[in-house]
Amino acid sequence: MSLLVVDNVTLRFGGVAALDGVATEIGRGEIRGIIGPNGSGKTTLLNAICGIHRPDAGEIRLDGEKLTGLKPSEIARRGLGRTFQTSQLFRGMTVLENMICGLHRRTTTGLLAAGLRLRSARAEEAETVERARAALDFVGMGAFADRPASALSFGQQRVVEIARTLIGEPKIVLLDEPAVGLSLNRVAEFDALLRRIRDEKGVTLVLVEHVIRLVMEISDRITVLNSGRKIAEGKPVEVRNNPEVIEAYLGKELRARRAAS
Amino acid sequence: MPVFSRRNVLLVLLAGALILPWMGNPYTLFVGTLLFIYVLLAVGLNLLVGYAGQLAFANAAMFGIGAYTTGLLQVRLELPFFAAFPCGAVVATLVGLVISLPALRLSGLYLALTTLAFAQATQWVFLHWENVTFGAGGFKTPLISFAPLPVETPTGLYFLSLLLAVLLTLFAWNVAASRIGRAFVAIRDGEVAAESLGIDLLRYKALAFAMSGFYAGVAGGLYSALLNFVAPEGFDLFQMVLHKAMIVVGGLGSVTGSLLGAGILVFLLEALRAFKGTQEIAFGALLLVFVIFLRGGLVSVLKRNARGWEEPLRLPERRARLLARPGTASVPGE
Known part of the structure; x- marks a missing residue:
């Protein structure tokens, strides 16, 4: 059975559907990357999972238990950890x-x-x-x-924040752009750290990330969002060569030019 | 342990406080009792504002509710002081819990305005619900008696206040250095992150409001007994500014700072008593100076320059290590 099930989740802000029927299943021990252009709904999806936003339709289940409608602290107590784009250490x-x-x-x-x-x-x-x-x-x-x-330095704060989430032994951790603003050397260290976390602690990781190299390297599977919809899902190689993904990232014209050459 | 550590300094002060009744006159006894009352108020308010970061302005009102409840139960229902006093604390605690409800939706300025409105409404009730509260003129409370103990009222009240101030300060220190104090600070430093770690905002905000209500209620009961008189103007905005000034001058987020702030402001309050109207100016100026130049309050200076004044948000490591070792289940009591 999948650990986390996102079942046709729709979330609207005013008239705009930030998430539009997003569905995915994340397996135990998996590292899942979530990518997509700016504004595609990646962070919104994390916020819906951890209870900051309440979906207008659809359901989210962790280990078979429904999370939708619970408070963020209640969801956290059921074993879902989360880190944020900006450092959230208690200063x-x-x-x-x-x-x-x-x-x-x-x-x-x-x-x-x-x-x-x-x-x-x-x-x-x-x-x-x-x-x-x-x-x-x-x-x-x-x-x-x-x-x-x-x-602490920026990178160190990141690491401590992840460690602070892990110490409560969550079943799954959502990481929102953990590598943003890190130097290339640091990204490599980070890569190793995330793998160790998964291998030694058996934690499932969901990673929203802009550093594509990092996501491609460590994810078992990748989900691609665009305009609040899931447009692709699969192994990194599959996603990389998916025409829709290339179009979302590079635009139609470039894709046409690529196809022509 | 350094000679001028917090523990040593406070123990010396405590020893001084214990012999004061035999050294001083009735006036010093009065000021001492007043100081202990303000220590309670400052410690309670600091838990709410300094630790939990809730910008609330209802402390003077809860102080008043404690005083009025204690006083009125004696006058209207003829309860003895020692029955009325705990009731005052309980009522103030409950009122604190009720005020915490809007705090879940509001923060910052909006919370400040809401609690200020509550404080003004409380004033209005004190003033206009004359059938119960005796209105603007206030009312006299009976002189309390410590019989069968062989002490006179002022001395007894002095020691009762000292005892409660010491016990409740220790309690606050312990709470601050526990998972509860850390939950308060976590909520202050980042509500979203706190929630993501499973810290329930509702529960801990309510707890912080209730605790500050309890401390203010206890202080109110003692205050009514000290003055033998309860009137609305004792619990107005000036009173609120006084409490705020104490925790800002002493140091926000520090129980030790509350003690320092209470000491300094009670001293100023008494020193300036002869010059009516200068108190407000002096407190306002003091508040400004500290907000602009010394954000951490006086205690931050001590923490930087003297050893033994740290206030970690956890159990001191020495004790922690002793306990962690197997077979040391019987650690000498502290």
Whole structure:
């Protein structure tokens, strides 16, 4: 059974259909790339999946459970993680504290236990700190644990943000343009990191990305959106040679010229 | 641990506070009690505004609701103070919960305006619901008695306020350094990211409003007992500015900062009492100076220049490591 099912999802902003009957199924352990020209609905699709937007029609299911209509925090608690286009680290916290926040849904200490610092609260806190340090080490950021989050470079913030999402052990993570603004060397490192995440943690990844090289290299399958519609889906090679995809990216004329030559 | 660490400095101050009743006069006892009341107000407001980032202006109103509930239950229903006082705190907490409802839809300026409107409406009720609240003139509350304890009322009230201020400050410190405090800060720094990590906005905003309501309610009950008098003008906009000034001067997002701010402003309040009208000017100027030149408040200066004033949003590591090791289940109590 597929892990994530997007079942004919339509989402309108005013009269404009940002998503128009989009349907796809993402398998367990898959790395799925989502590409498309600007404004094609990639981020909107992620937002619909994680509950920021509510679809006008259609349904989204994770592990057979319906997500449509739930709040983003409820969806997150069911095992769906998400990172954003711009860095969303909590700036008033250290790197380590940011990481511990990723464990929020895995912890249970209540107001009184926290306020009275009961033994159960202290034990849980100690365990989360331990796990957060280990998770930082996994992505090679252990040395930065006690720095303020705002002191990290752009690329480092990206990595910490992904680690913060992973630490809560989600079944699936949606990454919105994780490589945007990274140097080429960094993109290669990133590539390796995403593969390690999938291979060692068994997490399914959905990747919206403009850096086409990265998507082509690491995705098992790619979904192509254009004007809110799915125009192609398949292995990277298939998608690369799909005439509709080329047209969406390069325009009709170029395609004609290509065909002529 | 450095000599001038926060813990050492505060312990010395606490020791001073414990012997003050035998050193000072009735006036210092009064100002001391007032200080503890403002510590409660500043700590509660800082949880809501500084930690959770909710720009709310209803703290003076909740302070008033605590005072009025405590006072009126004694006068109208002839409840003893020690029954009326907890009721005041509970009512203020519930009111805080109710105010949190619009906070889920509104933020920033709109939340500020809504809560300000609520505060003005509360003033109006204090003023015009005369059958219950005695209107603009206010009302006298009975002198509270600590019998059978062998203490006079001012001394008893001083120690009661000190006890509650210390306990509730410790409570706030612990909450701030827990997953709850981190959820507050996460909501302040990025609601969308917080939600994507499974942090429920409704739950934690409501909790922050309720906590600040509780702290203000406790402060209100003590205040009514301290003055033996409750009137609307004690809980007006000036009062609100006073609370805001405390947390801005001391440091937003810092329980320690709340203590510093409360100390400085209560001192100024008393120093300027002789010059009516200068208080507003002084507080306004102070607020401006800090907002423009020292955003982090006084506590940020201490954190930069002195060791032992850090306020991490988690359990100090030393204790964490002790607990994490297997077989150390019996850590000495703290």
